[in-house]
Amino acid sequence: MKSFKFDYIILPFVGIALCIAIWAIIAGKPITKVSIDDFGDKVTKTVRVGLSEDLPSPTEAWAASKLYVTQPLAKRGELDQGMLRFTWLSLKLVVQGYAIALLIGTPIGFMLGLSPAFAKMFDPIIQILRPVSPLAWLPLGMVLFLSAKFTVPGMGEYTASDLAAIFTIAVCSMWPTVLNTAVGVRAVPQDFLNVAKVLKLSRSKTLFKVLLPATLPYMFTGFRLSLGIAWLVIVAAEMLTGRPGVGGFLWQQYNALSYSHIILCILTIGVVGYVLDRLMSVVERRFKTI
Amino acid sequence: MPFLELHNVSKRYGSTEVLRDVNLSIEEGEFVAIVGYSGAGKTTLISMIASLLKPDSGTVKLRGEIITEPSPERGIVFQNYSLLPWLNVAENVALAVDQVFPTWSAEQRRAQVDKYLAMVNLTPARGKLPRELSGGMRQRVSVARALAAEPKILLLDEPLGALDALTRATLQDEIVRIWEQDRRTVVLITNDVDEGIMTAGRIIPLSAGPGATLGPSVAVDIARPRERKALNSDPAFKRVRKDVIEYLLGPGGRQKTVVKRKLTLPDLLPEDLNEPRTLFGAKRTARRRSEEKLEAVEVA
Ligand SMILES: Nc1ncnc2c1ncn2[C@@H]1O[C@H](COP(=O)(O)OP(=O)(O)O)[C@@H](O)[C@H]1O
Ligand SMILES: [Mg+2]
Numbered sequence: 001m002k003s004f005k006f007d008y009i010i011l012p013f014v015g016i017a018l019c020i021a022i023w024a025i026i027a028g029k030p031i032t033k034v035s036i037d038d039f040g041d042k043v044t045k046t047v048r049v050g051l052s053e054d055l056p057s058p059t060e061a062w063a064a065s066k067l068y069v070t071q072p073l074a075k076r077g078e079l080d081q082g083m084l085r086f087t088w089l090s091l092k093l094v095v096q097g098y099a100i101a102l103l104i105g106t107p108i109g110f111m112l113g114l115s116p117a118f119a120k121m122f123d124p125i126i127q128i129l130r131p132v133s134p135l136a137w138l139p140l141g142m143v144l145f146l147s148a149k150f151t152v153p154g155m156g157e158y159t160a161s162d163l164a165a166i167f168t169i170a171v172c173s174m175w176p177t178v179l180n181t182a183v184g185v186r187a188v189p190q191d192f193l194n195v196a197k198v199l200k201l202s203r204s205k206t207l208f209k210v211l212l213p214a215t216l217p218y219m220f221t222g223f224r225l226s227l228g229i230a231w232l233v234i235v236a237a238e239m240l241t242g243r244p245g246v247g248g249f250l251w252q253q254y255n256a257l258s259y260s261h262i263i264l265c266i267l268t269i270g271v272v273g274y275v276l277d278r279l280m281s282v283v284e285r286r287f288k289t290i
Numbered sequence: 291m292p293f294l295e296l297h298n299v300s301k302r303y304g305s306t307e308v309l310r311d312v313n314l315s316i317e318e319g320e321f322v323a324i325v326g327y328s329g330a331g332k333t334t335l336i337s338m339i340a341s342l343l344k345p346d347s348g349t350v351k352l353r354g355e356i357i358t359e360p361s362p363e364r365g366i367v368f369q370n371y372s373l374l375p376w377l378n379v380a381e382n383v384a385l386a387v388d389q390v391f392p393t394w395s396a397e398q399r400r401a402q403v404d405k406y407l408a409m410v411n412l413t414p415a416r417g418k419l420p421r422e423l424s425g426g427m428r429q430r431v432s433v434a435r436a437l438a439a440e441p442k443i444l445l446l447d448e449p450l451g452a453l454d455a456l457t458r459a460t461l462q463d464e465i466v467r468i469w470e471q472d473r474r475t476v477v478l479i480t481n482d483v484d485e486g487i488m489t490a491g492r493i494i495p496l497s498a499g500p501g502a503t504l505g506p507s508v509a510v511d512i513a514r515p516r517e518r519k520a521l522n523s524d525p526a527f528k529r530v531r532k533d534v535i536e537y538l539l540g541p542g543g544r545q546k547t548v549v550k551r552k553l554t555l556p557d558l559l560p561e562d563l564n565e566p567r568t569l570f571g572a573k574r575t576a577r578r579r580s581e582e583k584l585e586a587v588e589v590a
Pocket of ligand 2: 332333334369447448
């Protein structure tokens with residue numbers, strides 16, 4: 001297609017409009033039938049028709065969700081809060097799991113990259129654990145922290161389900177960091193290491209002055225991918241633990257047959273994930289040292 | 291006792307022997323150029339002098355003592371500059387200075403960095419990152435980094451190989467000028483005979499690999515400063531160049547070797563049609579004998 005002025009602004013909106021149009025077509029519409037029954041009374045009956053009759057139409061979805069968007073910080077109940085509030089709750093959890101993933105994943109990545117023996121020892125296990133779904137990790141986390149319950153000053157109380165959720169996020173989002181760091185360490189040019197050798201840099205100086213800066217770009221690629229996964233996992237973690245948050249709300253609304261709110265949650269999750277990815281790619285570019 | 295001495299040094303990568311029985315002896319304060327084909331093993335040789343590689347056999351001695359560990363006293367300028375891209379010019383040099391003179395005060399170390407940046411005419415670029423510099427400037431930073439550590443011997447691995455001819459000429463003069471200040475021992479690796487003639491006191495050709503070794507050294511008895519314009523007319527220049535090139539094209543040239551290898555040829559006898567066919571055809575098949583042949587291939 002020919003490009004025109006402002007096409008980069010206009011075309012995305014055209015795309016969104018098309019998607020909403022398709023949604024409107026397959027969504028169900030309420031139809032009111034009026035009939036006279038055997039007793040001569042007028043009976044009105046409303047049925048939904050359409051390709052997917054229970055799917056709310058865009059206008060219905062908006063009408064039902066408006067409250068959550070226009071009052072994003074409201075709190076009416078544990079599982080009835082404004083969207084921003086839910087997002088904040090979810091993000092808080094994600095950040096904790098993600099931080100643990102980075103703190104554990106980066107050193108493991110360095111050891112994998114530096115020591116062939118370590119790599120041979122743990123690479124098979126990592127390859128086996130990596131594809132395991134968060135839905136599988138969560139029950140294990142529940143068992144692990146079954147009787148754990150403690151309070152962290154300033155952070156509040158942690159129950160077994162909180163810890164299981166954090167555990168799941170950490171375990172699932174760790175792998176890109178581990179693998180990218182390992183690749184980065186192995187890709188450090190031999191010349192840089194030769195410089196360190198000729199100058200007789202100590203082990204720790206070689207690590208912090210040569211290896212770490214040379215690996216940073218790879219590490220940040222890993223960090224970005226890890227954040228994406230951490231956010232992906234939140235829904236599963238909240239769904240199964242019933243914690244308040246975007247994912248918990250989604251699941252609760254599904255059980256309450258409130259389908260409009262599911263769409264609202266999906267869009268929220270998507271937008272937040274997109275924003276997180278953009279933010280991380282800015283950070284990533286900032287650390288392009290090579 | 292020579293300052294630097296290599297005795298029967300050999301090095302192989304896998305099954306190919308890159309260097310064979312290299313002997314080299316350099317006096318303190320000498321400027322020696324080693325000239326050789328690309329791929330002959332020049333980088334391998336200088337890496338062994340810097341102890342970045344271990345020789346498979348033979349010894350490398352500095353002042354009579356066998357050396358096995360890299361050390362800043364053997365400063366090396368790598369073929370591809372090897373500046374750390376996340377450090378700026380001054381920081382790259384300071385990395386070496388801080389490491390070699392840990393007892394100095396901060397001002398002393400800063401003065402050392404500034405002194406060597408000035409020596410290679412890079413004071414204005416001290417805050418720039420390597421990627422913002424031209425190839426020639428990067429190479430000068432690399433030289434400053436090596437010199438600022440005040441090495442006993444300076445190893446230069448094709449330091450000007452990637453530069454254009456004009457920059458090359460300027461930097462050659464600069465290297466000589468720096469060397470003349472304190473006459474530190476220098477080993478310059480190059481693939482350009484004229485570069486050796488312009489800078490060195492002695493040129494040693496390295497024969498073509500595999501199994502490269504050093505040829506007879508050729509003294510460059512030409513007073514300094516040397517006139518680049520005289521390069522093509524001065525008989526002394528011409529004689530040195532002729533000696534080096536004759537060795538590199540003659541005895542030190544690419545060797546022709548003949549490899550003999552065994553060939554196994556398929557040799558089939560026709561099926562014997564008198565033999566009866568069986569259900570699985572096991573009996574009646576083509577019969578083979580093996581025959582071996584020798585083939586001689588000339589390898590350049
Ligand atoms: N790490 C290595 N592994 C295997 N072969 C190598 C390695 N380094 C160099 N070589 C081979 O050794 C030979 C000499 O290499 P090098 O010393 O870099 O040559 P030069 O510096 O003279 O161009 C080349 O044929 C090269 O392919
Ligand atoms: Mg080389």
